[in-house]
Amino acid sequence: MLRPHAEDAFAAELAALAAHDDRPRPERWRLSPWAVATYLLGGELPDGTVISPKYVGPRRIVEVAVTTLATDRALLLLGVPGTAKTWVSEHLAAAVSGDSTLLVQGTAGTPEEAIRYGWNYAQLLAHGPSRDALVPSPVMRAMADGRIARVEELTRIPADVQDTLITILSEKTLPVPELGGETQAVRGFNLIATANDRDRGVNELSSALRRRFNTVVLPLPASVEDEVDIVSRRVRQLGRSLDLPDLPDGAEEIRRVVTVFRELRDGVTADGRTRVKSPTGTLSTAEAISVVTSGIALAAHFGDGVLRSADVAAGILGAVVRDPAGDRVVWQEYLETVVRERDGWKDFYRACREVS
Structure with missing residues (x-):
């Protein structure tokens, strides 16, 4: 089943x-x-x-x-x-x-x-x-x-x-x-x-x-660590039920997806220094699970077998941009003001810019 x-x-x-x-x-x-x-x-x-x-x-x-x-x-x-x-x-x-x-x-x-x-x-x-x-x-x-x-x-x-x-x-x-x-x-x-x-x-x-x-x-997960744990656990369970190939640890990309969702959901970056606009979607933990699962399927069937930024970028765009007019502006501003300046996120920024 x-x-x-x-x-x-x-x-x-x-x-x-x-x-x-x-x-x-x-x-x-x-x-x-x-x-x-x-x-x-x-x-x-x-x-x-x-x-x-x-x-x-x-x-x-x-x-x-x-x-x-x-x-x-x-x-x-x-x-x-x-x-x-x-x-x-x-x-x-x-x-x-x-x-x-x-x-x-x-x-x-x-x-x-x-x-x-x-x-x-x-x-x-x-x-x-x-x-x-x-x-x-x-x-x-x-x-x-x-x-x-x-x-x-x-x-x-x-x-x-x-x-x-x-x-x-x-x-x-x-x-x-x-x-x-x-x-x-x-x-x-x-x-x-x-x-x-x-x-x-x-x-x-x-x-x-x-x-x-x-x-x-039932509240939203209290911390990034809790949400990453939930997403990782459910993705493994779904991967087994869908017979997706086992991939090397994708913890870094999972943490990035969760971080993006939490910051856009909360309207502020994780360090509390930058206010950001929130899109119309809920950006729930369930949606993060879906984005990562789809990314794993892409990496397994059309990539090199390693979960990378390019595998999750399209899924994030689809989850964030529900209203093609207003949400796209929110997403572009977030990319340019937050993601672009974040250390170690250059590959993620390029992947998101490409699909955007």
Whole structure:
């Protein structure tokens, strides 16, 4: 598979944690809250098994998120694009329920049936409303099985559809009036939603719905070192899944990409001496990962097998210049006032000038 689910890709780590986990577990949880946090943050087990970190950030954020799922409140992961909201929600569901696939992908066209239930219309027309004709949503299945459901991009869903969750989260029940019954949530059920307020086309959450969530804000990586570590780790994982050839260490180019993204994102150079304009794009960590992965593919298939500035320059240009008019001016000014004068960056400057 191109991208295995978290519970499949990290099955060995989850099994090792379960074998050494002697702490109390909430009902229907595969691991204790402590083991779930260890799975996300990484660590070493008594037998020497190394658990790789899935999230690099403040430990307290992960602890609050895990603890929330052990209560009757749902979890809302909030942050700007590229702060690993989807990644964290997937791994939380995999560690808690062993299943990260009970997913509703939020879009402007998400219907109410995606959260509640739908119907098999052939069965419905032939036999009328019945349990056999009902098609449960991922949320309904999670309620019945006591698992974690996920709703991605909650604020992209129309407001009237969002509010379908209010009864589910407050009463822990999903009425089925066509059958004169309901589906009640069993212990172990909870819901993780992700949202950001930076993208266009966002529907604000109603105050009634927001009260049903415990909100955890995922910040951008705190330092260059943290972001370089995240990018390097994810690029290696993606390279293995895409069967990209192993290349010599590209740490220097990864650090340059991360530095450029952070400076343009923050509006100031790393030394704090020069103010720069910010483009319209988010320049997230996820975009840096994409730029470096594409650069590795270029170096492997069309270069000399070494990741160089020329391999990442086009990707950086595509990430920065979203608005051909305004962003291009921002990029050119940054190249001439910052990159051109930076020691050891002459090859990077020439490569970026060439593609620009």
